[in-house]
Amino acid sequence: MGALALLADxxxxxxxxxxxxxxxIGVVVGxxxxxxxxxxxxxxxAIMLPVAVGFGGTAAIAGLAGIxxxxxxxxxxxxxxxxxxxxxxxxxxVIDGHALAKRGEAGRALGxxxxxxxxxxxxxxxxxxxxxxxxxxxxLAFGPTEMTAxxxxxxxxxxxxxxxxxxxxxxxxxxxxxxxMIGLDPIAGPTRFTFGxxxxxxxxxxxxxxxxxxxxxxxxxSLSQQAAGKMEKYSLRSxxxxxxxxxxxxxVLVWSSLTAFFVGVVPGVGATxxxxxxxxxxxxxxxxxxxxxxxxIKGVAAPEAAxxxxxxAAMIPLFALGIPASGTTAVLLGGLLxxxxxxxxxxxxxxxxxxxxxxxxxxxxxxxLVFLTTLLIPVLASIVYIxxxxxxxxxxxxxxxxxxxxxxxxxxxxxxxxSGAIGFVMLKLDYSPVPLVLGLVLGPLLERxxxxxxxxxxxxLGIFVQQPIALALFLLTIVVLALPIVTRRMFPKRTQ
Amino acid sequence: xxxxxxxxVFAGCLLVLGxxxxxxxxxxxxxxxxxxxxxxxxxxxxLAIVGLSIANLIRSVRGLEILESQFxxxxxxxxxxxxxxxxxxxxxTPWLGMLVASSLLVPSVAFAIQPRWTPTFGAIVVxxxxxxxxxxHFLFAVYLQVPLVRGVFGI
Numbered sequence: 229m230g231a232l233a234l235l236a237d238x239x240x241x242x243x244x245x246x247x248x249x250x251x252x253i254g255v256v257v258g259x260x261x262x263x264x265x266x267x268x269x270x271x272x273x274a275i276m277l278p279v280a281v282g283f284g285g286t287a288a289i290a291g292l293a294g295i296x297x298x299x300x301x302x303x304x305x306x307x308x309x310x311x312x313x314x315x316x317x318x319x320x321x322v323i324d325g326h327a328l329a330k331r332g333e334a335g336r337a338l339g340x341x342x343x344x345x346x347x348x349x350x351x352x353x354x355x356x357x358x359x360x361x362x363x364x365x366x367x368l369a370f371g372p373t374e375m376t377a378x379x380x381x382x383x384x385x386x387x388x389x390x391x392x393x394x395x396x397x398x399x400x401x402x403x404x405x406x407x408x409m410i411g412l413d414p415i416a417g418p419t420r421f422t423f424g425x426x427x428x429x430x431x432x433x434x435x436x437x438x439x440x441x442x443x444x445x446x447x448x449x450s451l452s453q454q455a456a457g458k459m460e461k462y463s464l465r466s467x468x469x470x471x472x473x474x475x476x477x478x479x480v481l482v483w484s485s486l487t488a489f490f491v492g493v494v495p496g497v498g499a500t501x502x503x504x505x506x507x508x509x510x511x512x513x514x515x516x517x518x519x520x521x522x523x524x525i526k527g528v529a530a531p532e533a534a535x536x537x538x539x540x541a542a543m544i545p546l547f548a549l550g551i552p553a554s555g556t557t558a559v560l561l562g563g564l565l566x567x568x569x570x571x572x573x574x575x576x577x578x579x580x581x582x583x584x585x586x587x588x589x590x591x592x593x594x595x596x597l598v599f600l601t602t603l604l605i606p607v608l609a610s611i612v613y614i615x616x617x618x619x620x621x622x623x624x625x626x627x628x629x630x631x632x633x634x635x636x637x638x639x640x641x642x643x644x645x646x647s648g649a650i651g652f653v654m655l656k657l658d659y660s661p662v663p664l665v666l667g668l669v670l671g672p673l674l675e676r677x678x679x680x681x682x683x684x685x686x687x688x689l690g691i692f693v694q695q696p697i698a699l700a701l702f703l704l705t706i707v708v709l710a711l712p713i714v715t716r717r718m719f720p721k722r723t724q
Numbered sequence: 725x726x727x728x729x730x731x732x733v734f735a736g737c738l739l740v741l742g743x744x745x746x747x748x749x750x751x752x753x754x755x756x757x758x759x760x761x762x763x764x765x766x767x768x769x770x771l772a773i774v775g776l777s778i779a780n781l782i783r784s785v786r787g788l789e790i791l792e793s794q795f796x797x798x799x800x801x802x803x804x805x806x807x808x809x810x811x812x813x814x815x816x817t818p819w820l821g822m823l824v825a826s827s828l829l830v831p832s833v834a835f836a837i838q839p840r841w842t843p844t845f846g847a848i849v850v851x852x853x854x855x856x857x858x859x860x861h862f863l864f865a866v867y868l869q870v871p872l873v874r875g876v877f878g879i
Contacts, residue, residue: 395783399738399776405769406745413752413762420752420762421745444810448803451837617838618848621830622856624810628829629822629860633870638817645810652803656793657731675765687758 234580235357238588242290247585250287251294251593254280258298259600262318263306269299269539273559281566286582290589292563293543296556297349297590300499300539301597304341304532305608309334310623311450312443316435317499317535319665320507322442324520324527331523335605336470340525341532342601343474344481348533349594351485352540357587360548360576370494372680373691377701378494379674382501384708385508386663394712396659404667405674407432414672415679427639434500434668436631436640437647441661443627444648447620449655477529480510484530485537492538493545499538500669504662506534540590547571547583727791732784739777745770805836821875823857830856 242251254276261272273295280291303318308325321341328337370378386401387394410421411431422428474481487509488502510530511520520527539556546557546564550572564571569579576583631644651661685691693699725733745766753761783789809832817825830853835841841849861879864870 393789395776395779399773399780402769402772402776403738403741406741406766406773409766409769416753416756416762418752418762420766421748448807451802451806452799615838617834617845618852620806620837621833621849622852624806624833625826625829625856625860628810628813628826629864629870629872632822632872633864633868636871638814638873641810642814645807645814649807653730653734656727656791656795657734658789658791658793671769679760679764682764683759687755687760 231357231360232354234584235353235587235591238584238586239591240588241581241585242588242592246283246287247290247589248592250280250283250291251589252596254291254294255298255301255593255596255600258295258300259302259597261295262299262302262304269296270556270559272296272299273556273563277559277563277566281563285567286585286589288567289560289563289582289586290593292560293586293590294593296560297536297539297593298597300349300536301342301345301601303535304345304528305338308337308341308528309608310443310619311446312623312627313438316438316669317503317538318531319438319442319500320503320531320662321528322446323507323662324522324524326446327521327523328525328528333523334608336473336525337528338605338608339470339602340473340477340528342598342605344477344484344529344532345536345601346594346598347481348485348488348536349540349590349597351482351533352489352537353587353590353594355486355489355537356540356543356590357584360544369697371695372677372684373695373698374701375494375677376674376681376692377695377698377705379670379677381701381705381708382505382670383666383674384705385504386666387709387712393658393660396657397663400654400659400661401663401667404664404669405671406667407437407664408668408671409675414676415683425639427637431672432643433634433640434665435634436644437668438665439627439631440644440647441651441664444624444644445651445655445661447624448648448652450616451620452652452656473525473529477526480526480529481533484510484533488534488538489541492534492541499535499542502538502541503531503534504666504669506530543587543590547575550575725795727793727795728784728789730795731789731791732781735777735780735784738773739781742770742773742775742777745773802837806833809833809836817873817875819875821877821879822872823861823879824875824877826860827853827857 241247257276258269258272261269273292276292276295280288280295282288283291300317303313304321304325306312307318307321308329311322311326311329313319313322325337325341328334383401386397406421408431410428412419412429419429484506488499488506491505492499492502507520507527507530510526511517514520514524514526516524542557546561548571550561550570561571569575569582627644628641631640632638634640654661654664681691682688692702747770749763749765749767749770752763752766754763754767755761780789809829812832813825813829816828820828831849834849834852838845861872865872
């Protein structure tokens with residue numbers, strides 16, 4: 229039987245009452261987890277792990293996976309409405325989603341996030357069914373050298389994401405990379421840049437920085453710009469989604485889903501890096517790149533389709549190889565082991581019914597989320613009607629409780645506040661926070677890959693150009709870095 | 725202070741940070757035999773920050789930076805007041821506990837944003853100040869089983 233027929237068979241089995249209930253509970257919890265700033269899908273699945281395992285077997289994994297992709301849907305809500313990323317992969321949605329909400333098009337942005345999440349999810353599930361075994365084997369070909377090249381390529385995207393001042397963009401990128409180095413050295417062991425604080429030994433969680441940098445700094449900037457307690461005025465129409473956007477963004481949705489899926493399948497890269505790549509690609513190939521950052525609907529479509537496609541891509545190394553590609557899939561791996569299943573290539577041979585039923589439940593959950601979130605859009609979008617003097621105290625309170633819940637530490641709240649203050653100054657001084665986040669996510673991955681490669685080659689740099697995949701990626705990086713300079717020289721009027 | 729001055733101060737701070745990173749990187753060990761040590765990566769990152777900060781400083785001094793934002797007292801006061809309120813929350817939480825402190829945080833932030841209260845607005849804020857900690861208790865402490873910081877009142 230072909231992969232798609234097996235998937236169809238799995239979908240029909242996933243419509244049993246037990247699995248429908250487990251999937252529904254999972255996606256509802258996931259939506260809540262995604263909406264709450266700070267509590268990402270990894271923490272959400274970890275918290276619900278003991279409860280879900282109680283469902284037993286397939287229902288447990290269907291419920292836990294429901295939390296994962298439910299959080300991917302929910303993460304967009306606070307990103308768009310309040311400028312606060314609900315979880316790490318929804319950081320890129322803040323840029324254009326919140327800009328759309330601020331100009332009175334919250335419903336349109338939320339609608340696009342739902343459609344994009346569904347399309348990204350649907351493409352992700354089909355590709356998961358078709359490619360789970362062959363793509364996982366291809367990902368295994370990515371050794372530290374290829375990872376170094378891939379990370380360099382991803383970091384070169386700062387030329388696209390760095391805002392209008394490229395030097396400040398690169399400064400923010402390296403600042404982010406330094407923040408990513410705080411804590412225990414991943415290879416040799418000693419602590420670095422902890423200033424003697426024990427709380428910093430394990431490093432700074434990306435979500436804390438993202439919540440401070442985007443959430444709190446956005447509130448500070450907003451307060452420094454507008455009149456006291458000013459109530460924003462929006463029409464009822466602004467609360468409704470716009471179906472025509474689907475046609476406008478069709479290629480962005482397909483391309484972002486495909487890109488994110490193939491990037492997200494590489495262990496360690498994850499949904500966050502995939503969304504950044506998808507956003508940068510959408511901006512680069514857009515006919516109107518200047519609209520990105522100031523409320524482009526394509527700027528919402530690309531990251532939202534990408535993070536959902538990538539969340540299914542992360543299931544490939546988990547199910548086919550037993551390798552967790554992210555924090556959330558590590559918890560799912562724990563769930564699989566707790567229900568007595570050993571993920572890996574043998575799982576497809578020994579428990580095919582289980583695997584395809586779980587994949588089928590992904591499809592059911594994806595459809596459930598479309599209905600749930602579409603129904604909620606007008607209610608959620610009406611948040612923008614609330615006066616800032618009433619809304620912000622509650623938002624700040626939720627941010628504080630959410631950040632605290634990550635490690636049960638008030639130090640994290642302090643770090644979020646400091647990040648918010650630094651983010652505020654950076655925004656005022658034209659330093660884009662996006663490269664900082666890019667450096668924070670990809671910096672530690674790059675460091676690990678570079679050092680592992682140099683350990684293998686005993687310090688010889690020649691290894692970086694000896695592998696064909698790595699060489700191709702390095703050449704691509706050079707092209708991406710050189711392109712703005714060449715474009716400026718060749719088309720000075722257009723770049724102005 | 726003007727935006728230009730703050731831009732230069734910020735670039736100067738980043739320059740100092742870059743030097744600090746390079747200094748510490750050398751201390752951690754650039755190479756260990758033929759393989760890179762814990763200071764290898766920080767060394768290059770620190771060096772990049774130093775170089776870029778100098779470039780930013782030069783651009784600022786030459787007047788090439790065009791900053792549209794303002795840092796005057798009027799536009800900054802609310803942001804500072806809200807930031808200060810959050811800092812105060814962090815300081816009093818170990819003593820009051822998160823729930824009690826959050827019931828004070830809500831009206832304090834509301835006051836920082838809108839100092840003039842109408843009776844209706846005041847009633848809404850008081851309702852939120854009472855309801856918010858209850859909601860957080862059920863959502864975080866009961867539902868998500870997060871061990872919230874307890875204070876002298878035992879909650």
